[in-house]
Amino acid sequence: MNRQRMVVGISGASGFIYGVRLLQLLAELDIESHLVISRAALLTMAHETDYKLADVTALASHYHRADDVAAGIASGSFRCLGMVVAPCSMRTLAEIATGTSSGLIGRAADVTLKERRTLVLMARETPLTLAHLRNMTAVTEMGGIIAPPVPAFYARPQDLAQMVDHSLGRVLDLFGLDAGTATRWREPTTPCGSEPARERGESVANFAD
Known part of the structure; x- marks a missing residue:
């Protein structure tokens, strides 16, 4: 592996721009990015931005369909720095916390945790229910990092x-990237x-x- 690699998931929470800007910053840092966008995130993209899917995927080094659970990033043998879900919806959080996802974002996150790599979830929701808080606790206990985008x-x-x-910038700090x-x-x-x-x-x- 010549270049460092990172998996980027964009789920359906408000804040689609976080995923877009993260891809841009990774490109500036010469980090190979592997992008997954959930179906719900495509709806958020349409509501919050003027981007088209082709515009966003063009920012990534590699794009994987959300239902492609046979993608390389679904395997523990895929070497990378880790994964960021930006933003992370409460549904995606719940799937990761319980290990029950049938999609690629959840599977890639599960792989990141089991391989003891850095997983950062930019959770976007407020107020938080007890279920949200318990799921955040579960992910934290498994070694993940909950990093809400707080100004x-x-x-x-x-x-x-x-x-x-x-x-x-603070999220990338967690990977030793400035x-x-x-x-x-x-x-x-x-x-x-x-x-x-x-x-x-x-x-x-x-x-x-």
């Missing part, structure tokens, strides 16, 4: 794109184009991610 307001984002970039899009607390760089957070006497806890 970091200390970065003083100027628009939605900067908030998306910061969240994805996309240059996350504003670091009290570090001099300001990749999101905002001013560094100023000291106002508040505790760091008030600003922490």
